Amino acid sequence: MIKTYVTDGNGPTEEQIAEVKRAENSPIVFDDDCPEMSPAMEKAFRSAVVQRNRRKNRKNA
Secondary structure, three states, rough: OOOOOOOOOOEEEEEHHHHHHHHHHOOOOOOOOOOOOOHHHHHHHHHHHHHHHHHHHHHOO
């Protein structure tokens, strides 16, 4: 899914949108800069996101 936010008429070009759509179908390639997460690392990451969102929601309330 692509969400596009346009301000002052400066949205992405058709070429940029096509590039993103092609990337959606590409496989994820892991390397030294972006290694695959272990299940424990993924769990910790998800927990951090939940905590961040709770803090963010309290500030906006």
